Amino acid sequence: MPGKTSGSSGKAAIKPGAAKTKPAGEVVLLSGGNPQIPKGYGDAPVQAYIAAMPGWKSAVGRRLDAIIAHAVPGVRKAVKWNSPMYGVEEGTYFLGIHVFTKYIKVAFFRGSSLDPLPPVASKHKEVLYFHIFEDEQFDEAQFADWVKQASQLPGEKM
Template sequence: MAKSEPKSSKPTKAEPKLLSGGNPRIAKGYGDAPVQAYIAAMPGWKREVGQRLDALIERAVPGVRKAVKWNSPLYGLEGEGWFLGIHCFTKYIKVAFFRGQSLDPVPPGESKSAYTRYLDIREDGQLDEAQFSAWVKQASHLPGERM
């Protein structure tokens, strides 16, 4: 009689659920770990773009503060609020600059909010990393959103 494999006492880590539109459902949390969990759960091509965005943000703003709230990674400065958020949709990633109307040049995507501007990144689109980094640096010097 063959011996059966012992059962692991460790619970299996469940894959994060994707919400409607393909946005990862990640528990609210502060720090790099929940943001990295969100990025790891981004579907398909979006994961690589998420990794690149995160690296560009860290390079542009050393010591950036991170969190996941409302199933979206947020980036900000300690005591200054949040200046940027990321959210996955079915066909694109939306980057929200919360004070984007004050950036030069202003990011292309309009918002219902008077201050917020968006950058939509699609699978077949190119990310202008220099422009994105310039926006991130500028945004980090503006008053952040308290959320």
Template sequence: MAKSTKPATEAPSVKLLSGGNPQIAKGYGDAPVQAYIAAMPDWKREVGQRIDTLIEQAVPGVHKAVKWNSPFYGMEGEGWFLSFHCFTKYIKVAFFRGMSLRPVPPGQSKSKDTRYLDIHEDDQFDEAQFTDWVKQASRLPGERM
């Protein structure tokens, strides 16, 4: 089989699922998360980049993966503390132990522990509050998925 002559920086085309969520193969590390973010449509890409940057700054050495077409963030050996997903009109951030955060993130869940933060295009994104939640969440036992 001949090797591809495409430059290493050229990303393959990515299928967007319902709601504009990028379909990215399951993978561990920064590369699949960056591929997901690069494929996020419209304004969501910039917000996804900002979420990723804030998490990296708040939790040095954070572990990343893409599972179920969503980026996951966690601590090595401790499980996952956060994920996000694109929907048609917003990005949904899941804090898996959100009921233990103070203040509790606003979005309710069917899961007793999970809380959500929905970010819409015209929302004021409170980076300080988000960063505080990320720091708190990273210190809690994570979800094993």
């Protein structure tokens, strides 16, 4: 019953698992600071995600997005599972980005086929990661090369 209070405390009962409310226009940051962005296709939801990345991560996110767009003209973008995804075909992606507390994780879904291999292993035999930490320079030319290579491999259907 709406507005019903529990007990004599006068406080409204909150059901376990109920969604938290947020002010209009404010993005919720999930565990590790990952922005909660609704699923969407195209550049707009990806740019909303990047804008909501906390602190230094937003500037790095903008740079990653620019490198990917330059390396793969016409790249398709989407936000799924609160992560930007990049692909060359509708519904098929070669790369995803995710924010953690201390770093940004770039997932190459067919990373085991890249040369040289991205440095971080995964539970999945084909997936390899590249982590970017604050105040750490990364080799943009190498990243762009990985992106180009990854875009030419079969993508992951999602």
